[in-house]
């Protein structure tokens with residue numbers, strides 16, 4: 001890859017100017033500012049991103065996001081261009097073929113994999129999907145608004161998603177979150193207590209959760225009506241932002 005030459009390229013603004021403009025005009029993205037100065041990239045191919053000097057960087061961050069297609073994938077890019085020429089996204093009052101075809105493909109696949117019939121609702125990213133699911137849960141559970149989530153779990157930056165994201169960092173500036181989730185310990189094998197195997201640590205976390213359902217006196221469960229105070233449990237099979245944590249194999253089976 002050749003180094004980026006600001007004199008040869010037309011319309012390309014040098015890094016220093018971009019950083020100055022970013023500081024003045026862009027909203028302050030806190031993750032962008034993890035490094036100082038923030039890093040500017042010029043293009044990407046596959047899993048690689050290239051900076052202004054043409055230095056390749058292996059992108060390990062994109063894979064935790066909603067649209068993790070990699071870069072310059074000709075098949076996907078051509079499909080995207082064809083779609084925008086035929087008919088771009090239409091207002092929510094109307095339908096078009098591609099949307100229905102995609103919904104069918106996903107629903108049929110999910111039914112084969114999980115044995116559950118369902119419909120597909122589209123939205124634009126992870127946090128939005130979480131917001132929609134919170135509404136579904138509240139609707140289905142007659143307005144119940146308390147959720148379980150994991151310590152270390154991350155579900156997005158919108159208000160609802162922040163309330164079920166364990167780190168205070170994402171709520172610090174925004175006042176009181178009355179319906180914050182109850183955060184349940186997640187077994188992080190690498191940081192497990194001394195003297196325990198990962199599986200024993202997993203057992204201990206499951207038992208701690210189980211206690212909440214043991215009696216009506218100190219838990220979240222009313223056995224007389226067979227109801228829990230909490231409406232849903234938000235889980236990441238592998239924790240992302242919490243540290244790329246893979247729990248012991250027995251964990252989810254036992255938790256269920």
Ligand SMILES: Cc1ncc(COP(=O)(O)O)c(C=O)c1O
Pocket residue numbers: 064065066124125126127128130154155156157236240241
């Ligand atoms: C598990 C999980 N849920 C939700 C989100 C939020 O997704 P988005 O950034 O697309 O809103 C993320 C983002 O990293 C995530 O890892």
